[in-house]
Amino acid sequence: MTTVNSAVRLGLMLGLMAGPAVAQEGDPQRGETAAAVCVACHQANGSGKHIDGAESWPRLAGQNAGYIAKQLQDFKAGRRQNATMQPFANMLDDQQIADVAAYYSQLPVTEAEGGGEADEALLARGEQLALRGDWNAYIVSCKSCHGPGNEGAGSTFPGIASQHAGYIEAQLHAWQANERGNDPQNLMGAIAKRMSDEDIRAVAAWLASQKVTAQ
Numbered sequence: 489m490t491t492v493n494s495a496v497r498l499g500l501m502l503g504l505m506a507g508p509a510v511a512q513e514g515d516p517q518r519g520e521t522a523a524a525v526c527v528a529c530h531q532a533n534g535s536g537k538h539i540d541g542a543e544s545w546p547r548l549a550g551q552n553a554g555y556i557a558k559q560l561q562d563f564k565a566g567r568r569q570n571a572t573m574q575p576f577a578n579m580l581d582d583q584q585i586a587d588v589a590a591y592y593s594q595l596p597v598t599e600a601e602g603g604g605e606a607d608e609a610l611l612a613r614g615e616q617l618a619l620r621g622d623w624n625a626y627i628v629s630c631k632s633c634h635g636p637g638n639e640g641a642g643s644t645f646p647g648i649a650s651q652h653a654g655y656i657e658a659q660l661h662a663w664q665a666n667e668r669g670n671d672p673q674n675l676m677g678a679i680a681k682r683m684s685d686e687d688i689r690a691v692a693a694w695l696a697s698q699k700v701t702a703q
Contacts, residue, residue, distance in 0.1 A: 514553055519591025522584040525576050534592045536652055538601035543572075544654030550597035550700070554643025556589035559670075568670045597700040602653030603693025610686070614694025617687060627682050630691065633675065639700055644672060649698035656692035 523530075526548075530536050534549030548556060562568040563577035564585075580588065606614070616622065618638055621629035630638050633645045640647030648656060662668040663680035671677075680688075 514557070514586035514588070514590025516587070516591040516594050518584075519587035519589070522580060523588045523591050525579055526588065529572070530592075533598060534595045535598035536655065538652040538654045540602065540654070542654075544602065544652045544658060546655045547598055547600065547651055548592040549595035551593060551646055552640055552643050553586075553589040553593035555640070555646050556592055557585050558643060560585045560589070562670045568668060597647070597650055599699065600650045600652045600696040603689075603696040606690070606693035606697075610690045611694050611697065613687065614690035614692070617683075617691040618694055622687075625682050627687070628679055630695070637700070638695060638698070647700065648695050650700040651695060653689075653692040653696035656695055657688050660688045660692070 529545040530548050534547060536545040536547040538544045559568065560577045560580065561582075563570065563573045564580075566574075577585075617627060618630040621627050621632070630648060633641065634648050635641035635645065638647065638649040659668065660676075660680045660683065663671075663677045664683075666677065669677055683691075
């Protein structure tokens, strides 16, 4: 009996040793150092960057730490594809991912760019989609998942108010084309496919125009 118990204990110990290390809670100070690889695109203050007619990089400042960490893990695992992000995500181990996420989450939310050319009619359509949806087209409002003010809801749904218009547009088109599908039960894919190009421009412009004082 003693021999059997010893073997069981040894097996459990070896199993624990072989298992993946559990990342500790993220440390913002360590995260600031690890985020050096992120600065070129996401900026030191986490504001990201919008370039008209070109790629836009998202604001990370003020986003939920759990959400940021999940996206980085998804890039590493190939559950989310992006030729730019993949190599940088692979530079970070699990602890560094937790640290980077903690660092960006505690930065103040910055203002978004893009969508400034939108007229009143387009912004009104964007506000409708963001706050009330369009049930005639089976489009659920953004705030249904992204929370009051579209400022985020936990680690699952990011804050999209005060996010760059170009980035929002790019992601909605990616979901439309089945190029992105790492959200719960492909909710965004189903919604994006019901949106026209004008709807996408409208909601992106309106969300980019929203000011967020805290997150």
